[in-house]
Amino acid sequence: MTTPGSILDDQTHTSSGEKQQDVSVADVTATVLRREILAGKHYSGEQLRETQLAARLQVSRNTIRQVYRKLESEGLLTHIPHHGVFIASFDKQRIRELYAFRHVVECGTLRSLSKSQAKLLGEEILSICGSQSSLNLPERNNAFHLAIVRASGSPDLLATAESIQAQLRLCFLSYPQSIELHARYADRHISIAKVLIEDTPNHAADLLSAYLNESFSAVTAALPLADR
16 A cells, blocks of 8 residues: 555655655645545545544654645545634635636636637646546546636636635545536537537637536535535
8 A cells, every 4th residue: 555654765864854744744744635535435525533644644643744734725625623624624614705707707707818829728628528538527627627717827716716616626526516517518518618619708708607607506506405
């Protein structure tokens, strides 16, 4: 079994090297735990046990605390004082906030594109979401939204969008209907891509806005009644 600690065992153990190693182990451990969360190996609301996690991943408890802080900043974990650290849960208000980012940034990006930029983005989306794509439905959905934000040319917006997408993916994993939702809107991605190529960025932005509104309604309708 490969663990975050074993990956870096061959690094030099100088005093400065040890500090760099600690940072690297924390980064690798965060990647391992993030992948577990987004693969559905942990459920929304699950409490994480620091000692058990450190033992399983063969890292120090201090490293686990660093990982907790990192993933909490990404919205994947929630720290409740005097209770512990939990996999994030999502209610309607939180999902509304995530979709608000999508509306402002993604629709705004499309409206800012020139015709030539829109055509290039449309072609990229077709390659991501078309019938020849090797990606599964959730991966296509993720790539679709990130491709649009990437077209903004802003690394800061893209970094935030990646965090938003990770949170929404965790939200979708919490509900059995998630694959049905991805399948329902897969054709919308293709339609928006074709409009970007053949029509205007503003028309594509209008289609994206309508799609996001419908998607938000469908996602929140799948929430337990207590979270609506």
